[in-house]
Amino acid sequence: MVRIGIIGIGFMGYTHFEGAKFLKRDKITAIATRDKKKLSGNWSSIQGNFGPRAGQVDTSDLKKYEDYHDLLNDPEIDLVDICLPTELHEKVTLEALAAGKNVLVEKPISIELKSANKMVAAAEKAGKQLMVGHVLPFFPEFRFLYETARSGRLGKIRSARFHRVIAPPNWSDNIADYAKLGGWGIDLHIHDNHFIGLLCGIPQKVFSNGVMEQGLVNHLHTQYVYEDSELSVSCVSGGIAPKHLQFSHGFEVIFEEGALLFSAGTFGGEWVVDRPLTEIAKSNKPKSPKLKGGSEWCSAFTEELRTACDTISKGTAPEILSGQLALDALKICHAEAKSIESGRIISVR
Ligand SMILES: NC(=O)C1=CN([C@@H]2O[C@H](COP(=O)(O)OP(=O)(O)OC[C@H]3O[C@@H](n4cnc5c(N)ncnc54)[C@H](OP(=O)(O)O)[C@@H]3O)[C@@H](O)[C@H]2O)C=CC1
Numbered sequence: 001m002v003r004i005g006i007i008g009i010g011f012m013g014y015t016h017f018e019g020a021k022f023l024k025r026d027k028i029t030a031i032a033t034r035d036k037k038k039l040s041g042n043w044s045s046i047q048g049n050f051g052p053r054a055g056q057v058d059t060s061d062l063k064k065y066e067d068y069h070d071l072l073n074d075p076e077i078d079l080v081d082i083c084l085p086t087e088l089h090e091k092v093t094l095e096a097l098a099a100g101k102n103v104l105v106e107k108p109i110s111i112e113l114k115s116a117n118k119m120v121a122a123a124e125k126a127g128k129q130l131m132v133g134h135v136l137p138f139f140p141e142f143r144f145l146y147e148t149a150r151s152g153r154l155g156k157i158r159s160a161r162f163h164r165v166i167a168p169p170n171w172s173d174n175i176a177d178y179a180k181l182g183g184w185g186i187d188l189h190i191h192d193n194h195f196i197g198l199l200c201g202i203p204q205k206v207f208s209n210g211v212m213e214q215g216l217v218n219h220l221h222t223q224y225v226y227e228d229s230e231l232s233v234s235c236v237s238g239g240i241a242p243k244h245l246q247f248s249h250g251f252e253v254i255f256e257e258g259a260l261l262f263s264a265g266t267f268g269g270e271w272v273v274d275r276p277l278t279e280i281a282k283s284n285k286p287k288s289p290k291l292k293g294g295s296e297w298c299s300a301f302t303e304e305l306r307t308a309c310d311t312i313s314k315g316t317a318p319e320i321l322s323g324q325l326a327l328d329a330l331k332i333c334h335a336e337a338k339s340i341e342s343g344r345i346i347s348v349r
């Protein structure tokens with residue numbers, strides 16, 4: 001059994017906690033929160049932009065720490081799951097690695113490239129796993145797309161178009177702090193850059209235009225430029241949507257032998273799947289493929305945690321959660337900001 005300790009009980013801490021309930025072998029055994037109410041199980045202040053409001057949680061079987069350093073020093077923790085605000089990712093990751101722990105840290109790895117590089121290097125030096133919680137590939141529709149591309153069943157990808165759009169989030173002071181989070185061009189859109197990197201590889205260059213605010217990307221349209229000039233990849237992402245367009249994401253991917261389409265979001269507080277995953281192969285009629293993974297709101301997080309725990313027990317990190325891919329996704333974000341500012345195509349590498 002891999003024993004997991006969560007640091008930070010906010011939207012993501014709660015989401016990971018719920019996701020972990022569906023793990024068979026591995027378990028959350030400890031939490032660290034500064035909030036006495038949360039230590040006693042009253043998590044009702046937590047509500048993010050998907051999933052239900054948290055309520056009363058049974059914390060009786062858990063080790064409970066008010067100071068996260070005590071969790072880091074607990075020899076009975078195998079994996080530290082850092083669900084803290086982004087500005088604390090570097091500090092707490094380095095502390096956890098120094099304490100001899102394997103780490104799963106929420107996305108984005110950091111907003112600064114220097115700090116992300118430092119984290120990846122520290123994990124290598126410590127001989128511990130640094131995994132970054134890029135959960136998108138664990139969402140059933142995205143997983144299906146990724147697995148279809150890997151299998152070659154529909155041939156090569158010719159065109160891929162993604163979108164991820166939100167209204168400015170407000171479930172905590174931390175998440176409402178656009179500037180501290182690096183703008184939505186990092187905080188939100190890094191999901192797409194990570195997934196696109198996984199699916200199509202890291203692009204050579206990007207060309208973006210969009211809305212910069214306070215020197216950071218708020219909303220953008222990006223064209224990803226690959227050596228293979230026949231591969232067209234683009235994405236629209238950002239945080240300029242109106243209040244009741246809380247969240248929306250999806251894709252249209254055209255392969256040599258077919259297409260996969262998907263679009264869904266939270267509109268006016270309701271989760272709406274406006275285009276369920278649809279496969280249109282060759283001259284076949286559209287069909288809805290059977291999807292893997294659970295159907296709970298937090299199932300993708302269960303899969304992410306299962307993969308992280310398997311990494312600890314097997315010792316090999318999959319590309320999906322690797323610190324390096326998370327760092328490459330951040331490099332794309334920085335290149336996009338430069339492209340918007342300069343009006344030029346910018347090299348990513
Ligand atoms: N993968 C995904 O889909 C998502 C990822 N995220 C990422 O997850 C991370 C956390 O975001 P989210 O959960 O929404 O944020 P929240 O603000 O909801 O939660 C963060 C928690 O961290 C703890 N915390 C805050 N400041 C400090 C501090 N100075 N010292 C110690 N603990 C602190 C608090 O927990 P406590 O009260 O327990 O001390 C707080 O509730 C971010 O990096 C964000 O980008 C966010 C949303 C979705």
Ligand SMILES: O=C1CO[C@H](CO)[C@@H](O)[C@@H]1O
Pocket residue numbers: 049166169175184187188191
């Ligand atoms: O997916 C997400 C939803 O929006 C949030 C606000 O940008 C992000 O932090 C998060 O990763």
